[in-house]
Amino acid sequence: MDLDSRRIKLGLQMKNNVVLPATEAYVDEAIKAIKEGKVIAVPTDTLYGFACDACSTGAVNRIYEIKGRKQASPLAICVGDVSDIERFAVADHLPHGLLDNLLPGPVTVVLRRGESSLLEKALNPGLDSIGIRVPDSSFIRGIACGSRSALALTSANLSGQSSSVCIRDFEDLWEHCAYVYDGGLLPSGRAGSTVVDLTAQGKYQILRPGSALKETIDILHRYSLEEIQSLLEKAGA
Structure with a gap:
């Protein structure tokens, strides 16, 4: 039995949700779940995350419930392409080409x-x-593009x-997701x-070093951006 078949079999054995491979064949199913206000678990280019429609209050609240997280803790969003960023945030003050050099990627x-x-x-x-x-991940970006929205995204x-x-x-949390998409073991080292x-x-200002600190700083300096003292440096001062 091949890997995809084993994953599908595992999914069919589950009572409340389905584990499926994170491949192009299952993008449409994920998009449908997002549009219905459901929460899914997906691989990114760093970690596994819970995702839902960022424009659905009910779905966003559901993510907070699953994680047991206070709503004062902010969620990030994921979009399908760099050009989508301007629909959700102000970026016209940035040097031309900066975002295209930082993204897609683990930033x-x-x-x-x-x-x-x-x-x-x-x-x-x-x-x-x-x-x-x-993210530098065609699967989650395909979901974001197909949903025609932004995905609220947080670690699974x-x-x-x-x-x-x-x-x-995060096996104990599978039951709270409409689908769990398996992309195998991710190489980020949990960073x-x-x-x-x-x-x-x-x-x-660097708020979290993460898995691409050096590469990110190199790009920022290439565009002549100046660093504001990081929160970590302030804490150690």
Whole structure:
């Protein structure tokens, strides 16, 4: 029995949801679930994550319930292409080509939402910024493109626990997802994405080192952005 067949068999044995391979053949099914306001588990280019329609208040609340996470903790969003970012955040202050060099990849860029953002006000209430991902993963990007929305995205684990690099890491939470998409063991080493704040013109601040710190800083310096003292440096001062 091949790997896909074993995964499908495992899924059929489950009572409340299905484990499926994270391949192009299953993108449409994932899109349908997202449009119906459901939560799915998907691999990214760093970790496994829970995803839902970022413009559905009910779905976003469901993610918080699954993770046991306080709603004061912000969620990031995932879009299908770099060109989609301007639908949800302000990026016209950035040097031309910067985002295209950072993304797709294991980087979360934090930008201001702006008044024209399509995001629901219920997503991260009280915050005027949003973390945005364009993962180097055709599967999740295909879902985001097909949903014609942004995906709310957070790590597939209970709040405060270790991040997941394979679906077995969050097996206890499968029952809360419409589908769990298996992309195998991810190589990130649980580091997650590098998070960089780009809200200030001509400046950047590293909020989390993540798995692509050096590459990210090299690109930012290439575009002559100046670093604001990081939160980690401030804590150690």
